[in-house]
Amino acid sequence: METAGEALRNPTKQMTVPTFQVGQSYSGRFIGDADAVFQVKILARTAKTVTVLGPQGMAQHRVSRDHDGGEQIYPFGKYSMAPVCRAMRLVAA
Numbered sequence: 197m198e199t200a201g202e203a204l205r206n207p208t209k210q211m212t213v214p215t216f217q218v219g220q221s222y223s224g225r226f227i228g229d230a231d232a233v234f235q236v237k238i239l240a241r242t243a244k245t246v247t248v249l250g251p252q253g254m255a256q257h258r259v260s261r262d263h264d265g266g267e268q269i270y271p272f273g274k275y276s277m278a279p280v281c282r283a284m285r286l287v288a289a
Contacts (some may be wrong), residue, residue, distance in 0.1 A: 214266035214283035216246050216259065224271065224281035236271050236281055 216222065216238050226232040228283040236250035247256045250271045267283040 214286075216217065216241060216267050216269075216283045221287040222281050222283065223285045223287050224279050226279045227277045234271070234281075235287055236269075 209224055218238050218241055220277050221235050221237045223233055226234075234251050236248040238246050238282050239249055240247040241252065241259075244267060245256050247254065248269070248271060252272065255271070257271060259269060261283060262280075263266045264284075269281050270278045271281055272278055
């Protein structure tokens with residue numbers, strides 16, 4: 197996957213931005229314990245939100261962009277050491 201910086205250095209290439217897709221599962225990690233991994237499954241989405249089935253049940257979350265332009269969500273809420281789930285972490289089926 198190409199980062200935004202690499203796309204600027206090579207403007208002829210199209211940069212692909214990872215997005216959450218309905219029906220796919222994604223993984224995330226906790227900041228304090230990298231061995232603690234969780235998964236969320238995308239049930240529905242709009243342009244600005246995704247509905248996920250995660251460790252705490254079903255919930256709707258606002259989609260934001262990370263530093264590489266890909267999508268990310270905070271399934272447990274947004275706080276100082278909140279785990280992040282990024283669209284680039286697709287779980288193999």
